[in-house]
Amino acid sequence: MSLPDAFAAQADTCTRMGSPFMGQLLSILAADWPTDSALGRKFAGFTGDIGPAGHSLPLRIAGGLHALVLSDGAPELAAVYPPHSATDESLRAEVLSALERHQAFLLDWTDSPPQTNEVRRSAALIAGAHVALNHFNLPIHLSELGASGGLNLMWDQYALEIDGARFGTDMPAVLLSPEWTGAMPPKANPVIADRAGVDLNPLDPTRADHLLRLTAYLWADQPDRLSMTRAAASVATTQPQQGDAIDWLGPRLAAAPQGRLHLIQHTVAWQYFPDAVQARGKALIEAAGAQATANRPLAWLSMETDGDTTGKVGAALTLRLWPGDLTLDLGRADFHGRWVKWAYTG
Structure with a gap:
């Protein structure tokens, strides 16, 4: 090209x-x-x-x-x-x-590639986490791959609102109201016991220069995205670590504690991993899933391109759960979180 x-x-x-x-x-x-x-x-x-x-x-x-x-x-x-x-x-x-x-x-x-942290994707993460908790109602051990500035690690500080129904905290830093079609997600009360993320080039949104980088790649005629990102940065508490996502994930899987639901999440990140890295990561997660128990379950929540160009361009929402190796098609979402087409009915 x-x-x-x-x-x-x-x-x-x-x-x-x-x-x-x-x-x-x-x-x-x-x-x-x-x-x-x-x-x-x-x-x-x-x-x-x-x-x-x-x-x-x-x-x-x-x-x-x-x-x-x-x-x-x-x-x-x-x-x-x-x-x-x-x-x-x-x-x-x-x-x-x-x-x-x-x-x-x-x-x-322009030495560095674009880097954003699309907070509106947390709408899909909130809904997906509620489904996971509907299966394993435990405090969450949260891990994010390709976490950028870590803003989507903070989804418990936000709320999803669908037709007047709210999912999340009563006093959210960010209120997410995507165009929603389909059933409501199940109700749950998420408690994140600990959270961590990884990125090849992690940003710290509490630093002015890093926040500038996150906001500059938002589009100037979409001020709502800018205000949401700044609001999310105001409650950010976890800066992602620098490193290869799968190298980082291995020890974190091994150290996941008993009495916690280990929730791995990624949004529009996995699709950019090289094929060999994807294969290594999939094998690693599935091996950990095979060792999961009801008191140490594992959930893998992804929002990644499905290549569907026949309708709205967007990403597939998929949740895998262990023990049991259950794969749930949750639906599809806009890459920027503007809409969610929810398919899960429980």
Whole structure:
């Protein structure tokens, strides 16, 4: 895929996911990317997949531009960013100017791939955890793979609301209200006894520079995502550890205590693990599941792409439980948590 094609494809994806501004911005970059610049030469040097499943170059530069706006580093650019509206001509002029004037910042920013922590995915995690507790009602030993800044490790501090029914704490830091179809999840009272996560590049949302990185990759015309992320960061207590997810998981599985439900969770992370890592992780979890008991059960909750392009683009929600090796199809969810199509009926 050429860089203009990658920009254009990402523009289409963002527009379909509810961000007309990102569609506008990335379409401008598709047409007017400054190839004869240090940024242009840097991006031309990337090999392999430059789209969202690979280096994700369009989102790298979009995140860098948004970081300039959020950090008050580019007031002229901020004037044409949401909540302001801008014509293609005025946005193009300021974006191209920012690429030139802030090139040193953007060269540094784009060294790393995009990194978000989509808090709205916790809607699916809350519902899935309630199903797991319906089978094994024990305090939770929580482990997250690909945890980023650890915001979805804090789902017990949030609440899911469906048609006036609330699942979660009475005073949530974040209230999640996705478009919900299907039955209600079962009621439960989650108690997280301990929590931990792992990521190749963990972020600490209590640090201003790390929180900027998490928020810059949110889309500027979706302020609700920005406010939710900041609210979630305000109650974050657990910074994920740095490391390979499966190397980290092995000792944590072995050390899972009696009298706890060990709940492994991941959202839109496993799909990016290399095939060999996925196979190793699956074998490790299944081996631990074979040793699970009613007083030391294991649950594996995943929200990962199912490749379904016939309807709404989204992720499959799957829960595996041991002892018994029970696999439950919980339904599907939007990658950003905007909707949940719940399939579980208990």
